[in-house]
Amino acid sequence: MAEPVTAAWPCEIPLAQVDRGAVKLRLQPDAAQRKAIAKQLGLVSLEALSAEVYLTSWLDGAEVSGVLRARVVQTCGATADDFETPIDARFDLKVLPANSQNAPQEAFGDLGIDPDGDDPPDVLEGDRIDVSGYVVEHLALELDPFPRKPGAVFVQPPEPVELSPFAALKSLKAAKDEG
Known part of the structure; x- marks a missing residue:
């Protein structure tokens, strides 16, 4: 199998290019691009990101794996x-492609989707595959929505003290009764 070609970030590949043969890409955004991705995903930072992506012809579209x-x-x-x-x-x-006879036809309602089955194919808006977009999307799916540092333990903060005007009066009365 041929070595992947290093592609610029962001990367879009014409669907027609995949029809002519498998495409093997290596993607690696630079520091400024990683900073933008980190902001988009709500991360403190994205120290490194690389992907090897393979595009092959599938029906009248493409299979993207990596x-x-x-x-x-x-x-x-x-x-x-x-x-x-x-x-x-x-x-x-x-x-x-959007005009594919193989594209899912249901819009809303009972889609008859098998939760254990494969995801339905994505329908492209144009004639290009946003490869870098799919890399970022799958990175987002891997993120823990409730990140916890290894070994971190949540400590319940103390209950707040009563701060009503009546609590202030109660403390004054208590002080008067003591004095």
Whole structure:
């Protein structure tokens, strides 16, 4: 199998290019692009991101599969400390052109989707596959929505003291009764 070609970020591939043969890409956004992705995903930072993506012809569309590797920095929900997490994930999806007779036809309602089955194919808006967009989307799916630093323990804060005007009067009365 040929080595993947390093592609610029962001990366879009014409569907017609995949029809002519498999496309193998290596994607690696630079520091400024990683900073923008981190902001988009609500991360403290994105220290590293790389992906190897393979596009092959499927029906009248394409199958997009790959491996992404990242180092993300998130804020712990229990301690508010920032911590780094490595991510190593595989992804696989199928795309079809908008005018495809194979595209899912149901709009809303009972879609008859099998929760254990494969995801339905994505329908492209144009004639290009947003490869970098799919990498970011699958990175987002790998993030823990409630990040917790390894070993972090949530400590229940003390109950708030009563701060009503009556509590103030109660403390004055208590002080008067003592005096």
